[in-house]
Structures are given as C-alpha cells and as structure tokens.
Amino acid sequence: MNELELVEKAKSGDNKAFEELVRRTQNKIYNLGLKILGNKDDAADLLQETYIKAYESLPNFEGKSSFYTWLYKIATNFALMKLRKEKYKKISIDEIKQASNGNYKFEISDWSNNPHIQYKNEELKDILNEAINSLPPKYKTIFILHDIDGLSISEISEILSLSISTIKTRIHRSRLYLREKLSEYFKKKGN
Amino acid sequence: MDCREIIKLISDYIDRELEQVKREILEEHVKVCERCKTILNTTEKTIFLSKKIYKNKKVPRKIEKVLFYQIRIRYKK
Ligand SMILES: [Zn+2]
Numbered sequence A: 001m002n003e004l005e006l007v008e009k010a011k012s013g014d015n016k017a018f019e020e021l022v023r024r025t026q027n028k029i030y031n032l033g034l035k036i037l038g039n040k041d042d043a044a045d046l047l048q049e050t051y052i053k054a055y056e057s058l059p060n061f062e063g064k065s066s067f068y069t070w071l072y073k074i075a076t077n078f079a080l081m082k083l084r085k086e087k088y089k090k091i092s093i094d095e096i097k098q099a100s101n102g103n104y105k106f107e108i109s110d111w112s113n114n115p116h117i118q119y120k121n122e123e124l125k126d127i128l129n130e131a132i133n134s135l136p137p138k139y140k141t142i143f144i145l146h147d148i149d150g151l152s153i154s155e156i157s158e159i160l161s162l163s164i165s166t167i168k169t170r171i172h173r174s175r176l177y178l179r180e181k182l183s184e185y186f187k188k189k190g191n
Numbered sequence B: 001m002d003c004r005e006i007i008k009l010i011s012d013y014i015d016r017e018l019e020q021v022k023r024e025i026l027e028e029h030v031k032v033c034e035r036c037k038t039i040l041n042t043t044e045k046t047i048f049l050s051k052k053i054y055k056n057k058k059v060p061r062k063i064e065k066v067l068f069y070q071i072r073i074r075y076k077k
Helices: A005-010 A015-035 A039-062 A067-085 A093-098 A122-133 A136-150 A153-160 A163-188 B003-014 B019-033 B034-052 B061-072
Strands: none
Touching: A005 A015, A005 A067, A005 B034, A015 A067, A015 A136, A015 B019, A015 B061, A039 B019, A039 B061, A067 A136, A093 A163, A093 B003, A122 A136, A122 A163, A122 B034, A136 A153, A136 A163, A136 B034, A153 A163, A153 B019, A163 B003, A163 B034, B003 B019, B019 B034
16 A cells, blocks of 8 residues: 555545554654654654654644645654754854865865765764764754755755755755864874 | 865756856866865765754654644634
8 A cells, every 4th residue: 555545545534554654664753853853762762752743643634735745744853852842062054164165274185085984983983973973953953954864955845844955054064064063083093 | 276176166066056157167177186086076965964964754653643632623614
C-alpha cells in the first residue's frame, strides 16, 4: 500500500494504517533527532513527541505536502524547541556571518586531498561534530536537513516556514563557517 | 566579478542553482584564481565529510516499544 492510501486510511481511524506509517518513517525521524540533538535519550523523546503529535493532528493533515515533509515539520519544530533550551555555548550569528563575508580573511590551504581525510579519522569527526553543534539552532538544523539528509531547499522552506533566500543564506554561511573550522584544524595538523 | 562576489556564489554553484552565465563566470574564475578554487574545493569537501560522520541507525527495540505504547494509549475507543 502506498503512503497516500495509508494516510487516508489512518485519517479515517484505521490505527493499523497509522502504525504502518510509523514503522516506515520512524528510522528517519529517529536519525534526525540523533543528528540535531546529539544523543539517544533526546532522540527517543523527539520520536515520541513527533508521533503523538502526528497522531493527534492527523485529521488536520491536508496532504498539501507529503506525509514525510509534514512529519519532518513536526519533528524539526520539537527539535528546535529543545535546542533553544540547551545551555552549551553557541557561536554568535555575527561570527557565522563574518566567516561568509567576502572580505573575510579566509584560511587558505587546499586540504581537500589531504590524506588525513581518507581514513576514519576520529579526531576529525570530533572537530566537525563540535563545529556543527556550535552552529545557532536554525543554522544547524538547516545544514543537517539539506547537506546531510538531502532535503531540497523548497522542502526546508516549507518545514521551517522561511523564505528560500533565507534558507540559502544560512546554508552558505554554515558551510563556510564549517570549512573555516576544518581549515584551521588541517593547518594545525601541518596540512 | 571579483573574488568577493565569486565566494557568494559558491553554495549556489555546489547546489546547481546557478544560472548558466554565472556558472561559467565562476568556472572561468577558479581556473585562474587559486584562492577561490581552494575555497570551493574545501567547501565541497566539508559537505562531503559532514555526510560521512553520521551513520544512520535503526530505532532500538526498546525505544520502539515505548513509542508504540505511547501511541496506543491514545487510541480512541
Ligand atoms: Zn578569486
């Protein structure tokens, strides 16, 4: 049965159909939680909150977007709420704007073929993970949705109710900021 | 176009959102500008690496159980 048929059945009160939708989509939502929130407990909470909310709001789902996009919207909003409550240090918006400003003194060394990145480098993973986590919540979320989960800019625009150009700007800034962090790391490593 | 303007286009270029004229200007520019070429290459690599650091996992059994329990207690009778 396809997604649309399942959604229709679930809307008319068929709980088995809803459960099938949960089974088909739960891994994606769980992984989204792991990536944005960074730990299993929060990802598990996010999973529950998302599907409880989805179950309760299903009668209002009009099918204007795909079921996935709709779910992502619910999950992303919960995740953002959680992120904003977090205490650890985030970089400021100014800092991230600066790193993408054309006048910025970029760290220039071409490490793109550096042998260190060919291997499973745990240190590199940590550096990158930490840099992604230090992004302001909306930047981080957009970066994960687009560059890691592969959602399109228009899907993200729908999920976050932000304009296409805002999304693009934030993706651009996030990338250049992360690039800068990796460049600093490789510079320290002596390239 | 100067380097400043080229750097602004890098993300659209990577996402293939750049119109042809600008795309060609960028491609010509990075042939002769080592600095912008480096920024483009390392930005692409940054995205590539970001994808690599996460391994997708399955929802653990225990978490799935709790999830379904939480959903089922809400079913309307
Ligand atoms: Zn240049």
